[in-house]
Amino acid sequence: MAEEVKLFGAWGSPSTRRVEIALKLKGVKYEYIEEDLKNKSPLLLTYNPVHKKVPVLLHNGQPIAESLIILEYIDDTWQQQGPPILPKDPYQRSKARFWAKFLDDKFAPQIWKACWGEGEEREKGIEEATESLKLLENEIKGKKLFGGDNLGLVDIVAHFMAYWSEILQQLLGLDFFTREKYPNLFNWGDEFCNCSFVKENLPPKHELVLIFKGLTNSYTSSA
Incomplete structure (x- = not known):
């Protein structure tokens, strides 16, 4: 079964860009979904009901919010792909x-x-x-x-x-x-x-x- 990876983000958001850079670094294929931050989609509000912000990474139906947490998640989940994001030491x-x-x-x-x-x-x-x-x-x-x-x-x-x-x-x-x-x-x-x-x-x-x-x-x- 193929992995489903989606990224809910906003074009002008530095936090969204950092997640995209991490995904590219690890060679993870993903679908990007642009959010209108003035009119947030029901999906975004469902996946991030606490902060209601981008970015949100959706991995096999499971949402991960907050960009620093997402970066560590990407590094932990795709350890065998691409270079590490965090040092091993x-x-x-x-x-x-x-x-x-x-x-x-x-x-x-x-x-x-x-x-x-x-x-x-x-x-x-x-x-x-x-x-x-x-x-x-x-x-x-x-x-x-x-x-x-x-x-x-x-x-x-x-x-x-x-x-x-x-x-x-x-x-x-x-x-x-x-x-x-x-x-x-x-x-x-x-x-x-x-x-x-x-x-x-x-x-x-x-x-x-x-x-x-x-x-x-x-x-x-x-x-």
Whole structure:
């Protein structure tokens, strides 16, 4: 019996993209189902009734929600396919989980505040994001990828920093995250984005700009 793998996601969602990158890395065939986040489908609400968000991975009828959990599930389920997403060594595995959680729980909200906050809130967001960038710059120092020589969990989770952050900054006229200030992170981003299965899953920049402009306009109109 063939496996059924479906991914419910949204085109402009970094969390959806990270799951697609993981599936491509492991060579898992899947069906992609695009969700309209303004009009969520009954299936999405059924499969993720708690958070009602994308992505949701459906594997043989069983739903798995939350992208970090999905990434570990993919790695555990398809161990014999493709390279590992998490290190096998327990200590390195714990480090990868630590930095992945840091990126999701701390850094991503800081970037959001730095980009979409106003006045003092934006300034605080930039200050906090700058401190986090310094930590990440030091962590990647001397390494090609966060996973060492091989792409892994932290690289996949951090992909929004490699591709999306620069677009946002250009659109909003910000310059706290630049190649001059963080050469190690930008070298990592170049290495990451040039991986073949990563490149084919990155949305065109001009289309992302349209999405971000829509967000900017909505924030401006509601202010």
